Amino acid sequence: MWRVGTVIALHDETATARTITLEVSDWPRHVAGQHVDVRLTASDGYSAVRSYSIASAPNSEGRVELTVERLPNGEVSPYLTQELAVGDRLELRGPIGGWFVWRTQQTEPIQLIAGGSGIVPLMAMIRSRASTGSAAPFRLLYSVRKPEAVLYRNDLQTLSDRDNKVSLTYAYTRATPKDWPRAPGRIDAALIADATWSSNLAPTCFVCGPTSFVEGATDLLIASGHGRDKIRTERFGPTGDRK
Amino acid sequence: MAIVSRGFSGRRSATDVKLPPGQYLTTDFPVLSAGPTPHISLDRWEFTIDDGSNVLKRWDWKSFRELPTETITVDIHCVTRWSKLGTSWEGVSLDVLLADLKTDLPYAMFRSYGDYTTNLPMKDVINKQAWVAFKFDGTDLAPEHGGPARLLVPHLYFWKSAKWVKGLTLMSQDKPGFWESLGYHIYGDPWLEQRYSGDQ
Amino acid sequence: MSSHTYDYLDGNAAAGELSAIFGMDVTIAESQCAHCGAIKRFAEAHVYMQAPGVVARCAVCQHVLLRLVKARQRAFLDLRGMTCLILDTSRFLESGR
Numbered sequence: 006m007w008r009v010g011t012v013i014a015l016h017d018e019t020a021t022a023r024t025i026t027l028e029v030s031d032w033p034r035h036v037a038g039q040h041v042d043v044r045l046t047a048s049d050g051y052s053a054v055r056s057y058s059i060a061s062a063p064n065s066e067g068r069v070e071l072t073v074e075r076l077p078n079g080e081v082s083p084y085l086t087q088e089l090a091v092g093d094r095l096e097l098r099g100p101i102g103g104w105f106v107w108r109t110q111q112t113e114p115i116q117l118i119a120g121g122s123g124i125v126p127l128m129a130m131i132r133s134r135a136s137t138g139s140a141a142p143f144r145l146l147y148s149v150r151k152p153e154a155v156l157y158r159n160d161l162q163t164l165s166d167r168d169n170k171v172s173l174t175y176a177y178t179r180a181t182p183k184d185w186p187r188a189p190g191r192i193d194a195a196l197i198a199d200a201t202w203s204s205n206l207a208p209t210c211f212v213c214g215p216t217s218f219v220e221g222a223t224d225l226l227i228a229s230g231h232g233r234d235k236i237r238t239e240r241f242g243p244t245g246d247r248k
Numbered sequence: 249m250a251i252v253s254r255g256f257s258g259r260r261s262a263t264d265v266k267l268p269p270g271q272y273l274t275t276d277f278p279v280l281s282a283g284p285t286p287h288i289s290l291d292r293w294e295f296t297i298d299d300g301s302n303v304l305k306r307w308d309w310k311s312f313r314e315l316p317t318e319t320i321t322v323d324i325h326c327v328t329r330w331s332k333l334g335t336s337w338e339g340v341s342l343d344v345l346l347a348d349l350k351t352d353l354p355y356a357m358f359r360s361y362g363d364y365t366t367n368l369p370m371k372d373v374i375n376k377q378a379w380v381a382f383k384f385d386g387t388d389l390a391p392e393h394g395g396p397a398r399l400l401v402p403h404l405y406f407w408k409s410a411k412w413v414k415g416l417t418l419m420s421q422d423k424p425g426f427w428e429s430l431g432y433h434i435y436g437d438p439w440l441e442q443r444y445s446g447d448q
Numbered sequence: 449m450s451s452h453t454y455d456y457l458d459g460n461a462a463a464g465e466l467s468a469i470f471g472m473d474v475t476i477a478e479s480q481c482a483h484c485g486a487i488k489r490f491a492e493a494h495v496y497m498q499a500p501g502v503v504a505r506c507a508v509c510q511h512v513l514l515r516l517v518k519a520r521q522r523a524f525l526d527l528r529g530m531t532c533l534i535l536d537t538s539r540f541l542e543s544g545r
Contacts, residue, residue, distance in 0.1 A: 006468055040463075041462065041464075044462035052463075056460075056461065056464060066528075098464055098468065101460075101463045101464045101465065101467055101473070101475075102460050102463050102473065102475045102491070103473040103475055103476040104459070104460070104475040104476050104489055104490075104491035105460055105475070105491060113449075164527070200506075216456060216457060237491070238458060238492075239458065239460050240456070240458045240460075240461070241457070241459045242457065
């Protein structure tokens with residue numbers, strides 16, 4: 006059940022995050038929101054497995070993009086973000102997960118809430134929507150520590166500028182850009198009220214990030230009237246790692 | 249058949265310190281947990297020894313902290329392969345807790361707040377092999393590391409050092425605890441690499 | 449009833465391992481907790497991965513739903529914490545169908 010992907014491109018998103026583009030033969034076409042397990046094996050047989058959300062939209066070319074954040078004490082992320090080279094091969098299992106997914110047939114309003122690297126699977130959803138020309142109303146609330154940590158800034162800019170756009174709101178928790186109207190801080194009820202779909206519209210909400218972020222954001226959504234059954238969550242480890 | 253990842257070696261590092269087979273040295277202190285961290289207030293905490301029918305001994309936090317303590321420095325080995333050397337703890341020896349307890353029951357099931365259990369032969373918890381530890385590195389044991397008090401049995405894999413320990417039940421036969429009932433070795437000697445059931 | 453230390457993930461984190469064992473996607477499966485009776489998607493379970501094994505707990509009452517240990521060539525799976533697991537057999541493991 007492990008497939009082999011070949012690295013065909015590497016792109017640094019930030020000082021610590023890199024997107025790895027893999028070509029996987031006989032890739033069964035994923036759905037936005039799914040993830041893969043990546044297995045690394047040393048020459049003596051020692052192996053480590055980590056989960057990474059797929060950042061790319063579903064496609065028929067067997068293309069799988071993973072955005073990996075380098076963790077200071079990580080065992081796998083330093084290798085993937087610094088050592089891995091174009092032409093290297095990675096073992097992947099997946100695509101995995103059928104709950105935290107957005108399918109292009111869905112037409113209801115979608116509220117995306119990302120905490121840090123939780124943006125990755127939500128980006129796959131945004132890209133999936135763009136690639137199929139879906140008109141489903143999408144809003145993204147992206148909470149991140151500081152401007153330098155934002156992933157996919159250019160893509161998000163493009164997708165929020167054009168017609169049929171994704172409404173985009175950044176929430177900075179530690180440091181903001183110059184003259185930013187909102188002081189640094191976590192997302193709160195006021196931001197939810199201003200920048201997300203009202204519960205009257207019965208949107209499906211996708212919340213992704215570290216567990217504490219997901220718990221906080223989910224509580225805020227429920228407090229503003231969204232039903233628990235309309236909220237889908239994916240929790241990353243406290244350091245942002247999936248495992 | 250796994251392919252080899254060019255240039256990947258993982259966290260293992262060569263060391264001239266002798267470690268049990270398959271272990272690597274760590275300088276941090278990983279937190280492993282099978283469930284939510286229980287938060288036990290000291291006015292509710294107790295440690296009991298029972299034989300399955302009767303409570304034989306009981307301490308609340310106050311009486312527990314009046315017992316003589318020891319400071320010990322030991323190496324600890326986790327079955328997930330990390331080892332941490334020279335860790336310093338303060339605790340009450342099981343020899344003290346079991347003093348003037350007359351029993352010939354040869355096994356014990358240690359019980360924790362939450363639902364964790366681990367089994368040990370009584371011969372492995374006496375004679376300066378086990379403690380109920382409440383300080384690590386000179387400070388009160390943090391909840392995520394098992395505070396207010398955890399079992400410490402350094403000669404066996406660290407899953408036997410039950411966090412949030414609240415007592416033991418004496419048994420006539422060995423019975424598997426939380427991990428021992430799901431594929432982990434019933435005894436767990438790291439030097440014989442007894443990780444899983446069926447090992448040696 | 450939630451823990452103040454957020455040291456758990458959710459069913460998605462264990463999906464790779466469990467889906468490999470079940471041969472189908474478990475995140476969309478529903479599970480009934482044997483302790484409190486709550487029926488929820490497995491994706492919503494509180495999953496503890498930082499342990500000698502994987503432990504999935506009911507999001508409502510925190511009792512163990514499922515435990516998994518990978519011991520070299522064997523996998524030990526304890527499902528006693530679930531009255532039942534309800535799987536959609538019309539879906540193959542790989543979605544996109």
